[in-house]
Amino acid sequence: MYFLFVVMNDSVKLFVLYLTGGCALPLLFRVLMGDVQGIIEKQTVNDTVNVRGSSSYYENYHSMQEIYRWMEAVVKVHSDLLQKIYIGSSYEKRPLYVLKEKSKNAIWIDCGIHAREWISPAFCLWFIGHVSTQSHLITRDRTMTTLLEHFDFYVMPVINVDGYAYTWSHPSVRSPFLKGCPGASHFECQETYCGPYPESEPEVKAVARFIRDHKDTIKAYITMHSYSQLVLFPYSYTMNKSKDHEDLAQKAAKAIKRTTWKTYRPGAGAQTIYLAPGGSDDWAYDLGIKYSFTFELRDTGTYGFLLPPREIKPTCLEALSAVKEIAQHVLQNL
Template identity: 35%
Template structure:
């Protein structure tokens, strides 16, 4: 990779419309297909790679309209600079703005700024977008926003300073506690992959009657995809699958999932019979290559690390656009340089393929699937591929709202509940859509804290509060699964 790190838009919100009519895969009242029986709309075995399109996908297009006055933007490229080799990307001077998009034309202007590579986006919905202003573009973008009377708040005034403060070293007391515990996990720090995997192995050794660990596959760079199971061994148990870390930069996700693991494993004997009657499966880091890359090189890297086409400088596929249900549709790009690149075909990536094969072939009776992301505080259920809902969407909505209520009662965080496409934006090829299409009843994507003050750079002091309130929500889900 050269001395420049490309930063591409994350959210596919630059569309002329947000809503399409509701489209249900089955008519209300009809039974779900049996697991594995849903035919995929694309040939997953075709090894021919898609050509690189000259333009972005439909979901990324902007209908250009003239702005008022002269366009004062310089035709320049301003991006975060990294030194040669594996030196860390430097975001000094980059800022995060929360931009109101309720005024007509704002998204068009954001689209123009994005195409000039002056901004990138982090998160948002139909009323606002969190926009990363690249280091030397602040004056240009400020001038345009002032001219167009666009409302915004500066949330982070120096992103690199926030990154430097995000994950401080442990104090001596915490290090001593690590030594006594026998593993390095603390939930007062964001840990590297080795610490997470050694923690899983430690639990399997310490609680062999209920905990086991298996590697279900390898990442592109050869790292293990480790799944931990907690079970009392009853063959009639329902099962819940939980994953985290599909997107590399969302560090709060693996931290929350490992917190769940620790709490359930260490307190299993005290749990209710209903709770113990569930087989718990956890894959804390779906994207280990990308996760390590965020620690070593680029804190804001999103995708995995598999190279794209030969001769292209762009790396990585968005694993949450690579699953085989409605792959390649709205909200996914065919451009390998895009942060929402869908991959050359459905399940082209070893990480998404390993996860899907495990769920399809496991003897476990999966009744629920949770995938943890950040940020925004949303509880999202299918469908994501279009503004659509499954036949049992009312059930999912009720469960989601009860989970959100438990979270708020425990920690005070307010989560919005709705379908992925309806509450946010269409995004095809997601893991949640694919799992739902396999017949798994309760399927949710959870966008963890916060709502934008820190965004992806959530301080370590937030780990335990976020994880504890999320565990309270998980207990609500378990109560519904136990009744199936």
């Protein structure tokens, strides 16, 4: 069987050719993205055009180099609220930083574990931009202000800094973050390569060490990914389901629905999508962090990992509403 693309009058028709009989049968299809290269160029063109801290700045994707510069600037401007914590370095010796919103008990949010999921770091930048400007706004986010009075927010904008930097010039990921279980591969060229042993990568080791050191004060773990519009909770490495999450995941999904009318499906990872070993939410939950979630942000497949910049703001708004829902629940159950 062969796939044959035929261009006819500026349209593309797809035929499946069978060797037996030599007949050609049409196969129904639809084009999701007509100009992939154009979409990629639009994602990178506004990296440093907008003033840092402006609302438009947070509605564009930014390179790893620019994210480092942004971290320096935002911590300097909001030194009364923000602290930048160095936790280690990557395989390629890029520094790994966590931004901390100063308070008491903590909630951890990380982004950019998977390098090609650009909407994930975009949310972390947007989140910091949102919370750090609350004291300067006439109309404040009262819920967020209350949460900041009770919680530290440890926010790591990009975990896989090498991979993220690489995706700005190449279409693939540099380093895996899985451990060996069913669903992972032991072949280095596979996307699901599990690595030679658990926490083999310096980025993973640095993050794991930091979270272990603070596990008694971190009350919730939230990791941002894309895509599929899901609110996932443990477990992903087994078909077993944790007991602490289902109702809260449904509340988070409802908060998103109220905010942007987008539907996010809640559920345990393995039961909702597929068995996936090495999930950081599973690890955090088994470490003792009671509330642990993975968000799969927009969309559901039209653009996939090439989510246009115009989708950043609404995606961040709906994700923020879910984060606040989780944080409020944690606060009420301390």
